[in-house]
Amino acid sequence: MCVRRCVITVGDLGEFGVVNRIAGRLPQGEGVMLGPGDDAAMVAAPDGRVVVSTDLLVERRHFRLDWSGGRDVGRKAAAQNLADIAAMGAVPTSIVVGLGIPAELPVAWLDALTDGFREECAVVGASVVGGDITRSDLVVIGVTALGDLRGRAPVTRSGARPGHVVAVAGRLGYAAAGLALLAAGVAAGSGVLAEAVTAHRRPCPPYEEGPRAAALGASAMLDVSDGLVQDIGHVAAASGVRVELDPGSFAVGEPVAAAAEELGQDPLEWVLTGGEDHALAAVFPPDVRLPPSWQVVGRVVEGEGVLVHGRQVGQGGWDHFR
């Protein structure tokens, strides 16, 4: 009979109970040649190359357990890695997850986290093929994603040339607006403000636009994780060019505009410097005919740095140590 404590925790199950429980919630897709349960997994790399990216998320820094549920955290952790793979022009095939969790963590939260990983991977047809679990006072999540370029060259940050155009696919400023609403304690309820909060909890990267941009001939690409101005600055630096952004060209999303009005902020600030939406920013030669999912927001010229409204701007994004 359960009197004092009815919540089953990770400590109740033990390490191997937890591992088996997680593995049981993870179906394996067709590119997976060996899934969880051994020293390593094995994944197909059909064109003889593999693209790999890793990210580490730490509780209270990348997510708060009172602002996000386990499923949100799983989706977000997977999404930010899968977006890195897409930003190379590749199709994600799999992720592995290193998980540090407290013994007191409810198993239900871990189930939700696992479901979040599985669901976000399913969006792109990828599988969670393996992982590692250990004890930690705060929740720590290391995700590594693998991807397949399908014979194409990777789209790096260094191919932008003067005369090329800069375009963006996906949302900008949504996650930053949602975070600002949460930080201000605004009860977003449902409706347009809630959409911004949801965007903070679960980014919606436009994965399929990565390989599409590569096929269209993109000369440079990255995912916007620290803010567009800062991230496109990496393209400018790696390519040895200047990027001029035209703030007038940005479509400010309705949730971003509504949150800005609610909080008395400038929505464009979030659009230009807000991270975590994992939009894709790419550079294309001028003769490429872009589909409507790509919005032209600037151009590449000779020089260096990033210009907004004709003014050189600082990084204006996120530095984890400053």
Next chain:
Amino acid sequence: MCVRRCVITVGDLGEFGVVNRIAGRLPQGEGVMLGPGDDAAMVAAPDGRVVVSTDLLVERRHFRLDWSGGRDVGRKAAAQNLADIAAMGAVPTSIVVGLGIPAELPVAWLDALTDGFREECAVVGASVVGGDITRSDLVVIGVTALGDLRGRAPVTRSGARPGHVVAVAGRLGYAAAGLALLAAGVAAGSGVLAEAVTAHRRPCPPYEEGPRAAALGASAMLDVSDGLVQDIGHVAAASGVRVELDPGSFAVGEPVAAAAEELGQDPLEWVLTGGEDHALAAVFPPDVRLPPSWQVVGRVVEGEGVLVHGRQVGQGGWDHFR
């Protein structure tokens, strides 16, 4: 002039300063098609498959900053992942590292950590091809290793059959003896006790024996990370067999014997249940002629579980949550 604080910290450099500093210390090997500095790296996977394994290490749980230097931690974090790749019969090609560190961490420690990663990777001809860095109160390290099977089938845990022999390559009990010495506050100085302490700080996995065992026809293999009895129990379970270990067959290393005498412990306990040496344990069909680097320590019979001295033993290894 430096009066109050002469140590340069991670916070002084900032995120991008740190990233550039780390990348500058990491030469890239020939299988690396795109190294650090983009959304993802790209590595050759010559036979159209890639083996992948991940581990998460947390300060105070997997290492202590007063017991291990940055270089030790880097070597150990890399080693335990590279050993997982070897245990599949594969050759490691690369690692990516997710790093959580405090802003107050001295840059010199981070340099040493990076050197440790590079050095351990160099042992097997692998490269550190990418990573992620974020702020964290404790040092947290997520390592993911990739490997190449060179056209061979992976050696899993499930191929052991009655009549096969169980053999071990590498050290057993060294790291556990070293940890016990550190925990007891024994000043190991130099000599044979120091060798055990060094083994705790920097495991020495017999990497090359993994592909070698695969080529010899090993039917099952894993790396000993939680203790031989517990880990070989995973082989027994996955293969649906019983493993009988013969404790008389184990050569107890001199540092293990000396530490046991110093602390009044049973050295065989460390040999059978001590983890973190990352020895390789493999199962071979009886007709395989084993080289001297592989020591036969038991046999596979019908049944289940692990028998030592004819007695069924519990897991007797490490559970992170118990």
